[in-house]
Amino acid sequence: MPQIQIRLAPLRDRSYTVTIRSGLFGTLPRRLAHIAGGGRIFIVTDRHVAPRYGRVLLKRLLHLGTDAILLTVPAGERSKSSAMALSLQSRLLRGRVKRDSLVVGLGGGVIGDLAGYVASTVLRGIRFVQVPTSLLAQVDSSVGGKVGIDHPAGKNLLGAFHQPVAVFIDPRFLRTLPAVEFANGLAEVVKIAAALDAEFFRSLELLGGRITRSNHRLLTRLITRAVGLKGAVVARDEFESGLRKSLNLGHTIGHALEASTGYRLKHGFGVAIGLMAETRLAVALGLTAPETAVRLENVLHLMHLPTNAPRKIDWKTLRSSLAMDKKGDARGTAFVLPRAIGECAIGVRVPPEFINCIDMFLYE
Template structure:
């Protein structure tokens, strides 16, 4: 097995470790054992991930001394619902899980979010472990303790802050992940570079071939770095009172882009376009050098992420979509804008015309 990296997430009594390493899923018993030995586990997975990895992880849980039961739900955001959470809890009751039992999430962000939410509410809260299998889940959703589900009225409208006890990350799972999902995760990786890590950004620029060829050793490095960065932000601001908001860079624009595209654009694609819009706004406001905005755009283009809206998109509609986004403060849009690579600022008070103009500049 390759190098194992341990990244501590410092949250006082809710602290936990992220353990990352190529091949770790085949050798996970020693890491799982302190948490699961002598306890029952519900191994939650989805209909795509389960057939590939559930047996292996089930064996690890058994080797670690747990009695584990697999629950699989149909893959897809449309199943990130209270109904699925209810089914998970009923299944847990049926198999005798009690307050000492755990839920183990094996899957992407959808699986992690509902597993964490079910763990937060089952018997008023039980422990859970994250085993992310998408790049997005590895670098973003599995770290930080945000859990939840969607309502028919909108995404992520219910949820809880509930930290895992352990996150286990094996980059080898990326070998079966469709490339489109990898690209979407890469949008979040680029985001970390722009908001807080210029060397990471430069490393991405210098390794386009490895990114596009999904070189696992390289991905192991960047996943570990992104986790460190997210852990740092979350440790400083667990409940998004301030600093954590920088993780939303590109997201207020991006969510509106996703919405207006009727979700034909994926989240990562929306975020890529959204980061370009935020950079354009910063350039027009005199906060950012044009050359830096171009640098960001070039990197995104090289990893085959879209930077502009498809023809026919209406900037005013996107602006209206942004106003509906949750991250508004006192009726004012709170936007994250880059000042240079590695540094962003949370700013409100932009004129609607300026925002709409920035959107228009990112239309084809």
């Protein structure tokens, strides 16, 4: 069974294991009971995941004699709010949360971010386990310890670094994931390969259409590779002072597109278009060869992901959000741009004349 150890320096006692196995859900109650060690388990999930997996998990935990509670929130990004965080914090406090309690985030990236944020704040931080059920959460958001909620001023503006004590990934969860959410997660897989690993990218080019929600053997390999790459980056740069920024490839323009479409564009779709637009920009700046853009476009098409921005965009929001990107500083927005497939440049200051004609890079 693939196990990836995330060793965080310098406090190695915060290191944790990501376990990836098809069918892992069957042994999850026992594993969680072991980690909880008698402390109460608060399972946080959403209304789509609760009837499929949450209630079964609760039943099996109770059957084992474990003290557990299921807390369900509405599905979707709107639950990543301070109102929902407060509601969960209150439910934990009413549920007599203690320092030995365990929060389990069972769901997609929204649940992982929200449950992790709540776990990081209640009683100054209690233990947290990630059980990601969407592809995006399995390959990206469940590993790395970034937790948070949205603010009316922008997405993910409130949060913390709060590493989980363990991550359990079962690719079988993806059988019930809607196709559009599967494609959404594939965008992050393409990003990880494009940013860090030319060989992985090559295997995506070759595998293409064989990557489906029910091909668990292939998914296990794919997720293991993506998590291994992300884990290695996080272990070297937990707080994103350098190397970890490379995981923001596609995200500067991606986030701006999400904002400029009033968040109707899914994160992964924004990232796919962002990857493409940032690569076209890198070609224009002479940073990468035109072939990089051709190969990226082919892979994104194989994954049924968009490569051009939607026509209905609020351009003012797009430009101001590019200027305000939280990864930038007083000197302007710092881009992560590809140098080649599997290699990127961090902190590239893009001249304003290129930002002013950003539309040139959003469409082919």
